[in-house]
Amino acid sequence: MPQLEVDGAALTYDDEGPRDAEDVPLVFVHGWTADRHRWDHQLAHFSTGRRVIRLDLRGHGESSGAGVRTIAELARDVLALLDHLKVERFVLVGHSMGGMISQTIALLHPERVERMVLVNSIGKMAYSRGRGLLMAASTLVPYKLFIATNIQRAFAPGHPREEVREYIRASAGTPREVVMTLYGAMRAFDILDRAGEIRTPTLMVHGYHDIQLPVRQMLRMAKAYPDAVVRILDAGHELPVEKPAELTAALDAFLTVKP
Template sequence: MPQTEIAGAGLTFDDEGRRDGVPLVFIHGWTADRHRWDHQMAHFAPHRRVIRLDLRGHGESGGVPHAIGELAGDVRALLDQLAVDRFIPVGHSMGGMIAQALALAQPERIERMVLVDSISRMVYSRRRGLLMDLSRLAPFRLFVTANIHRAFAPGHPRAEIRRYARASAATPREVVMNGYRAMRAFDVLDRIGEIQAPVLLVHGYHDIQLPVPQMLRMAKGYPNAVVRIIGDAGHELPVENPAALSSAIDWFLTAGAPVR
């Protein structure tokens, strides 16, 4: 569990696996931590280098986030310290937004990219926007817990959902609300055509946080994108069906990459 100081925050990370080849860099989502990727770390580390971190203010990292670009800068600074030039970002939800910010800022460093349950522009229907605004008026822990419960597909074990809800509710209030505002402000939908690297979009069919139609709208903007939809998962695909996600990434890293 190494830790490094970046822009005034102590960031915790893991750097495992082989040192040859282009590493996978796993970036978790809002109110989560690097352990969302436990299955992928175990799956890929025997064959390639894998890096993950707790984002600023999350998990075992310090500091407070303010914008997606700032979080992308943290990831970039960590990779610079680790002497990583080219890499493959794998971002879940807010982590996918960070991955896109990385790709737009330094496209020459991106070998390819995987976006999991993520989008390029946060869009709410009028009804969903009203629900989100009302939920922000609820007690803080209820706001976080309600969002986590909505993130899982119907039928997912309740005990596991409660465990993730407790972990998310332990995230400091300022970190949670700043992260929420950062996601609402993030909008690169009109720029993703600049990203020429191959992109895999993996999405849970039952995702009601960032619904499939929003992801498909994004997919049309990418010059080299392929889509995988996992039928039995919601928004928390890395823990709802981790084997299916790892398999999709395996496919993309070998036979599944689009031709430029």
């Protein structure tokens, strides 16, 4: 797989599909503790007709690097890759933390983002006092238990257990420093006051059973967007792998509607 050196990290990425396609490239950004393979179904579908780019964020998957402290720093990594590939304008598709990165890019460079899709993502993590204390306490348990608990909660009830175990094992391979630092970065993320500035046509797709980032938090963000379409699917927080075909169909429908 190709890699790009950016500020001490080697970012692994895929760049597939026709370069001469009429439509701008799709750029897929995965979430916390995940990797670019969350988008396998979408890559296979869309790369037959348009350019598709996805990457492993620093410290995730096959990318090296640590030391990142904020969502904005991850956004700069994505932009560095797109600049390297000479991609000026694109469609962003971000899952969970990847949606936070996507919104950051849309605020920094609205002229470059043709459309945006936010999958199980929000503009601000909001907790009741009790849940906030519980989440803070969860960081004190052994690392593998912390990972296992968070990944288990990400899937809707009834998802095949062995598949969930595979994702737990993969997530546990993400360095502890990266996981815990970005956990804090997500909790600090807040663009709600600026959401109205994002004029990019946006699709928000969310899992009805998402308890990591509940639907009500997404709807709180959606009402601030001047141009947003909302889709709710029968899934949990891991829509790209829980309902890959339904998510792909939702993306397809959104992308084919002329602005």
